[in-house]
Each structure stands twice: as structure tokens, then as C-alpha cells.
Amino acid sequence: MKTIAILAGDGIGPEVTAEARRILEALNLDITFEEGAIGYAGYVAAGHPLPPATWELAKRADAILFGAVGDPRGDALDRALRPEQAILGLRKQLGLFANLRPATLFPGLEDASALRPEVAREIDMVILRELTGDVYFGEKGLRTTADGKREGYDVMSYNEEEVRRIAVVGFEMAKRRKNKLCSVDKANVLETSQLWRDVVIELSKDYPEVALTHMYVDNAAMQLVRNPGQFDVIVTGNLFGDILSDQASMCAGSIGMLPSASLRAWSGDNGLYEPIHGSAPDIAGQGKANPCATILSAAMLLRHSLDLHDEAARVEAAVSAALKGGARTADLGGTMTTAAMGDAVLAAL
Amino acid sequence: MKTIAILAGDGIGPEVTAEARRILEALNLDITFEEGAIGYAGYVAAGHPLPPATWELAKRADAILFGAVGDPRGDALDRALRPEQAILGLRKQLGLFANLRPATLFPGLEDASALRPEVAREIDMVILRELTGDVYFGEKGLRTTADGKREGYDVMSYNEEEVRRIAVVGFEMAKRRKNKLCSVDKANVLETSQLWRDVVIELSKDYPEVALTHMYVDNAAMQLVRNPGQFDVIVTGNLFGDILSDQASMCAGSIGMLPSASLRAWSGDNGLYEPIHGSAPDIAGQGKANPCATILSAAMLLRHSLDLHDEAARVEAAVSAALKGGARTADLGGTMTTAAMGDAVLAAL
Numbered sequence: 001m002k003t004i005a006i007l008a009g010d011g012i013g014p015e016v017t018a019e020a021r022r023i024l025e026a027l028n029l030d031i032t033f034e035e036g037a038i039g040y041a042g043y044v045a046a047g048h049p050l051p052p053a054t055w056e057l058a059k060r061a062d063a064i065l066f067g068a069v070g071d072p073r074g075d076a077l078d079r080a081l082r083p084e085q086a087i088l089g090l091r092k093q094l095g096l097f098a099n100l101r102p103a104t105l106f107p108g109l110e111d112a113s114a115l116r117p118e119v120a121r122e123i124d125m126v127i128l129r130e131l132t133g134d135v136y137f138g139e140k141g142l143r144t145t146a147d148g149k150r151e152g153y154d155v156m157s158y159n160e161e162e163v164r165r166i167a168v169v170g171f172e173m174a175k176r177r178k179n180k181l182c183s184v185d186k187a188n189v190l191e192t193s194q195l196w197r198d199v200v201i202e203l204s205k206d207y208p209e210v211a212l213t214h215m216y217v218d219n220a221a222m223q224l225v226r227n228p229g230q231f232d233v234i235v236t237g238n239l240f241g242d243i244l245s246d247q248a249s250m251c252a253g254s255i256g257m258l259p260s261a262s263l264r265a266w267s268g269d270n271g272l273y274e275p276i277h278g279s280a281p282d283i284a285g286q287g288k289a290n291p292c293a294t295i296l297s298a299a300m301l302l303r304h305s306l307d308l309h310d311e312a313a314r315v316e317a318a319v320s321a322a323l324k325g326g327a328r329t330a331d332l333g334g335t336m337t338t339a340a341m342g343d344a345v346l347a348a349l
Numbered sequence: 350m351k352t353i354a355i356l357a358g359d360g361i362g363p364e365v366t367a368e369a370r371r372i373l374e375a376l377n378l379d380i381t382f383e384e385g386a387i388g389y390a391g392y393v394a395a396g397h398p399l400p401p402a403t404w405e406l407a408k409r410a411d412a413i414l415f416g417a418v419g420d421p422r423g424d425a426l427d428r429a430l431r432p433e434q435a436i437l438g439l440r441k442q443l444g445l446f447a448n449l450r451p452a453t454l455f456p457g458l459e460d461a462s463a464l465r466p467e468v469a470r471e472i473d474m475v476i477l478r479e480l481t482g483d484v485y486f487g488e489k490g491l492r493t494t495a496d497g498k499r500e501g502y503d504v505m506s507y508n509e510e511e512v513r514r515i516a517v518v519g520f521e522m523a524k525r526r527k528n529k530l531c532s533v534d535k536a537n538v539l540e541t542s543q544l545w546r547d548v549v550i551e552l553s554k555d556y557p558e559v560a561l562t563h564m565y566v567d568n569a570a571m572q573l574v575r576n577p578g579q580f581d582v583i584v585t586g587n588l589f590g591d592i593l594s595d596q597a598s599m600c601a602g603s604i605g606m607l608p609s610a611s612l613r614a615w616s617g618d619n620g621l622y623e624p625i626h627g628s629a630p631d632i633a634g635q636g637k638a639n640p641c642a643t644i645l646s647a648a649m650l651l652r653h654s655l656d657l658h659d660e661a662a663r664v665e666a667a668v669s670a671a672l673k674g675g676a677r678t679a680d681l682g683g684t685m686t687t688a689a690m691g692d693a694v695l696a697a698l
């Protein structure tokens with residue numbers, strides 16, 4: 001019996017995780033679900049965005065299905081109590097350093113992309129984002145300059161071990177795909193990036209079969225629009241990965257379609273699975289959100305944390321079939337509600 | 350008599366600045382041109398990417414027309430001697446904190462954008478990038494962790510005065526355009542961004558007529574693909590501005606079309622004008638580069654540093670006319686050489 005923690009969170013989080021749970025339940029697996037409060041909802045329920053009970057659940061569970069965190073009412077709180085700290089805390093404290101963000105255009109969704117169909121159709125990549133280091137987790141604060149001015153600061157850094165372990169995941173993924181790895185950095189300006197590049201190059205000696213390239217982040221942002229089909233596996237740091245993966249998702253159609261997995265290693269023991277979209281407070285509670293990104297995250301959970309490859313493929317095929325059958329939420333130009341989209345996937349399953 | 354420093358630099362820099370100079374000469378203005386070595390070319394000529402003579406020229410000139418720096422042969426040099434240090438040094442030492450990067454689709458170039466024509470056509474924005482602070486200029490280096498690992502680090506920071514002066518430029522620009530300003534940051538994670546946001550909000554009290562919005566950088570990267578027409582003036586820090594402006598340029602067609610101005614203040618005294626593309630070593634010396642971005646940078650120079658508004662508009666109209674007449678370099682899907690494109694603009698002038 002496996003335990004899956006469902007951390008629905010804020011905004012549209014509860015709506016989209018509810019649909020993903022229905023799909024998982026329909027598979028009749030030997031799984032129990034336990035829910036935990038998190039984000040602004042955690043703060044309201046228990047005074048902290050990541051309440052102790054939720055943290056215990058997260059550690060104990062075999063895998064975590066995560067919705068989204070973030071609520072405008074949380075912005076005024078001390079940084080330590082803001083909703084976002086919950087997801088940052090889970091990633092860091094569970095050591096989930098490898099964030100896999102596949103971006104692929106589902107057949108039939110060419111019209112949902114702002115890119116020309118012939119450009120969008122070529123997209124089939126994974127952005128591998130380091131998730132527990134970089135400027136996200138360095139020393140930070142507000143200080144006063146010598147002449148009395150307020151100054152905000154955040155230290156960006158990576159050590160060689162942090163770079164090596166994410167790069168290993170990148171090379172291993174590349175081996176299983178097209179033997180192409182593109183490492184994105186800003187080594188012409190940043191020392192953190194220079195070390196990143198040096199370590200990736202050192203490691204590449206162990207992977208002679210993988211064609212390694214390096215690209216500056218500004219150029220990568222450009223190339224992801226110009227010719228996204230050139231990329232297969234991209235490996236990059238936390239901050240650049242945050243920006244580029246959101247951008248890539250939009251090239252591939254709607255951000256409402258794209259899942260992610262956050263893992264500790266190649267094996268997904270205790271992984272965290274979440275849609276890459278946020279809490280979207282503007283449409284929360286209205287049944288407008290697209291649950292597909294969360295349903296596809298559940299499929300990644302089956303594959304990476306529970307080793308249920310066939311079931312994962314079945315869920316992905318069901319999403320694909322529902323879309324082919326014309327199921328469309330608002331983000332895809334349709335009028336279906338969140339639950340109706342869930343029904344369509346369930347029917348296809 | 351005004352002096353314009355021409356710093357052609359590396360790769361395609363000499364080719365594109367040569368065409369821009371021909372256009373400026375054709376206007377028969379009271380201008381002298383002086384050339385200076387810079388970048389890898391500066392290192393080869395005088396042992397430093399920004400040789401003292403070039404620095405003296407840059408300080409003395411009324412405006413600088415800059416090509417591009419960067420050469421693979423420079424990558425192995427000490428960071429202080431790398432080509433990129435030349436442009437970073439000029440920006441910092443001349444105090445050019447305000448980088449204006451307009452992105453507009455030229456009529457007739459709809460086909461050059463990877464975006465659907467109806468999405469690309471809507472693009473008409475200025476990205477205002479802070480250029481002398483942020484993680485670019487903080488303390489940086491390679492250090493050893495307590496357990497003996499190599500660690501690269503770079504300190505990101507902004508003080509309130511640095512934020513305020515660039516935000517003032519943003520609000521002033523917004524007033525002269527559509528009274529819309531979008532400030533881009535990552536305040537949900539970074540203290541530097543939180544101070545940025547706080548200061549922008551404080552300043553907004555002085556500009557009640559400007560509608561101010563805030564957007565996280567990951568969302569902005571997405572929105573620039575999804576619906577770029579929503580933006581008018583974007584103001585952001587050095588690093589985010591580097592990434593987003595390259596991305597926006599590609600949405601607007603070719604990066605070979607987009608100019609930039611780097612200024613010390615609203616008035617452009619001693620400003621630096623450069624195409625936003627790089628040195629493109631792969632096509633250097635082959636007459637393939639599109640000179641339009643540099644020619645349009647020269648137009649910005651006329652407007653901002655020499656107060657020659659009519660002449661600036663004439664040059665812009667000439668580029669537009671040449672394109673309408675079908676002139677196309679390779680980046681625009683054509684076969685014209687750099688010089689032929691220059692001829693076409695000259696003819697239209």
C-alpha cells in the first residue's frame with residue numbers, strides 16, 4: 001500500500017488536484033490518499049504555509065501530488081510566512097534538486113500556441129532545472145549602504161557537487177533520448193555560471209556519446225522562440241530554469257497542459273509532482289482551470305515514484321484522446337469546466 | 350562640430366557599423382568620426398579589451414556607435430581581459446544606467462517572426478533595462494566551501510537610488526507613450542526584487558496618471574510569447590532585462606532589426622548606441638549580417654544624443670522603405686549582403 005500526499009494549496013490548486021485524484025482512483029491501484037494544508041491555506045488553517053503536520057505527511061508519503069501556492073493576501077506577510085515559502089521549503093528540505101519539465105505540443109493543440117503551427121509542432125524537449133540552489137537559497141536580505149540607503153541583496157552560488165549531480169541527470173536523460181544536451185548559463189558575466197560550465201565540461205568526458213552544447217541564457221530565450229525544435233534536453237540553474245521553462249511551456253501551447261516532476265535522484269522515491277502553472281487567483285473557484293497539467297503530473301508520479309509505467313502511459317493516452325475528441329477548457333479556446341475536462345479524460349481512460 | 354566614436358569591435362561589428370557610418374555620412378551633418386579598437390580586437394591591438402586610447406575617446410565623444418564584442422578566442426582569457434568586459438566597463442564607467450530597447454515589428458516582416466502574424470503585429474513596446482547594477486556588477490568570484498569544494502558566487506543587489514532613477518525613466522517614458530508601465534521582478538523569491546518593487550510603488554505616487562502593474566519574470570517570459578501586445582513600457586533589472594529583451598526581439602521578427610540606446614539620464618549626452626545582437630562569429634566577415642539594427646541605433650543616436658529628431662525619423666523611414674521595397678538579408682529570409690542592404694537604405698534616404 002502506497003501513500004500519496006495531496007497538497008492542493010491555493011487558488012485553482014484544489015480544483016485541479018481533485019480531478020487528478022479522480023483519475024488516479026479510477027486506476028484501482030493499491031494507494032491511499034492523504035490531504036495536507038499548504039500555502040496560504042496552510043497559513044490560514046495552522047498559522048504557517050508549511051504546517052508541521054503537512055511536513056510530516058510529505059516526508060512519510062511515497063510521493064506528493066502538489067497543486068499550487070500563492071495568494072495576494074499572502075503578499076503582505078513576512079517573507080517567512082508567505083505561501084511561496086511552502087514549496088521552496090519542500091523542495092529544499094526534501095532535497096528535490098532535479099526538476100523535470102517536459103514541453104511537448106499535444107497533437108491538435110497547434111492552435112493554442114502563439115507560435116506558427118509549423119514551429120510549435122517541432123517542440124519536444126525536457127527542461128531540467130536545478131531546484132535547490134542558486135540565488136533562490138543563498139543569503140539574502142535588506143541592508144543599509146554606507147550612505148544610508150536601503151539595499152536589497154541575494155547571493156547567487158553553486159558549488160561543484162551541486163552542479164555535477166544535476167548535470168549527471170542531464171547526461172543520463174540525454175542518453176535515453178537523442179544524445180543531445182544543451183547547458184544554459186551566463187558564463188560571460190557570472191562566476192557561478194563559469195563554474196557551472198567548467199563542471200559540465202569536466203563531466204562530459206564520461207559521456208562521449210552525448211553531444212554537449214553551451215548557450216547563454218539570453219540567446220536561449222531567443223532560440224526558444226525562433227527555433228524551439230533544435231532543443232532536446234536543456235539543463236540549467238534554478239533561476240534561468242524558472243524563466244525558460246515557463247517560456248517554453250507557452251511555446252508548446254497552454255501552460256495549462258504542462259506537468260513537472262521534482263526528484264532527489266534518478267529514482268523518484270518521495271518525488272513531488274506539480275503542474276508548472278501557478279495558483280491563478282483570478283480564476284480560482286470558477287471551474288475554469290485546465291486540470292490536464294495536474295493529471296499529467298499524476299502520470300509522471302506513477303512512472304517515476306511508483307514504477308507504474310503502463311498506468312502512466314494509459315493516463316497520458318487518455319489526456320491525448322480527450323483532446324483529440326475536442327475537449328477544451330478556456331485556456332485552449334474551449335468552454336469546458338475543470339470537472340467536465342476531468343470527465344472527458346476519465347471517459348477516455 | 351560633434352564627435353562620434355565608432356567602436357566596431359568583433360565578429361560582424363565592423364561590417365554593420367560601416368553601413369551605419371555610410372548612412373550618417375550621407376546626411377551631411379557637422380560630425381567627425383573617430384574609430385577605436387575594442388573587445389577581442391582591442392586585446393589584440395593593445396593588450397586590453399578596452400584600451401586606454403579607446404576609453405579616452407569614449408569619454409570625449411558626444412556619442413558612441415558600438416558594434417559588438419565577443420570572440421571564441423577570448424573565452425580562455427582571464428575574465429578581466431575578456432571581450433565582454435569592454436562593454437560592461439563602458440556601461441559602468443560612463444554611468445549608462447538606462448538601456449532603451451524598443452521592439453516593434455516592421456511592416457512587411459510578419460513572416461520573419463516565429464509568432465503567428467496576428468500576434469507579432471501587435472508588438473510595440475520598449476524594454477527599459479537597468480544597465481549598471483544587479484548581479485552583473487556585484488562582488489563575484491570562486492571560493493572554496495568548508496568541505497573543500499569549488500564554489501562560484503555572484504552577489505545580486507540594488508539600492509533604492511539605483512531603482513528610483515531607472516524607474517523615473519520608466520514613468521517618464523510611459524507618460525509620453527500610453528501611460529502604462531509594467532515592472533518585472535521576482536519579488537516572491539528575491540529580496541533585491543522586493544526592494545525594487547517597494548521603490549517602484551513609492552515612486553508611483555508621483556505619477557498618478559500612469560497605470561503601474563507588476564509581473565514576475567517567469568510569467569513575463571510567458572506573456573511575451575502568449576500576448577506581447579499587452580505590453581507598452583517594461584522596466585526591469587539588468588539580468589531579467591538581458592533575457593527578456595532578447596526574447597522580445599525575436600518575437601518582433603529578427604534580432605538583426607533591433608537597436609538600443611544606453612543613456613545616463615533622460616538627456617542622452619554621451620550615450621552609447623548598439624544593435625542588440627552580438628558579434629555572431631559564425632557569420633563574421635561573410636557579408637551576411639543585417640546592418641539594420643546598427644543603422645536604427647544610429648537613428649537613436651541622432652535623436653537622443655544630437656537632438657536631430659527629423660534626421661532620426663528620416664533614417665528610420667529609409668529603413669522602413671527599403672524593407673517595403675523587398676530588401677532582405679539572410680536573417681529575414683533574403684539573400685542580400687550587408688553592403689547591399691546598406692545601399693538599399695541609402696537609396697531610400
Ligand SMILES: CC(C)[C@H](C(=O)O)[C@@H](O)C(=O)O
Pocket residue numbers: 069070084087088242537538567
Ligand atoms: C512560486 C515560485 C516560488 C516558483 C519558483 O519560482 O520556483 C514557481 O514560479 C515555479 O516555477 O515553481
Ligand SMILES: CC(C)[C@H](C(=O)O)[C@@H](O)C(=O)O
Pocket residue numbers: 188189218418419433436437591
Ligand atoms: C555581451 C554581454 C555581456 C551583454 C550583456 O549580457 O549585457 C549582451 O548580452 C547584451 O545584452 O548587451
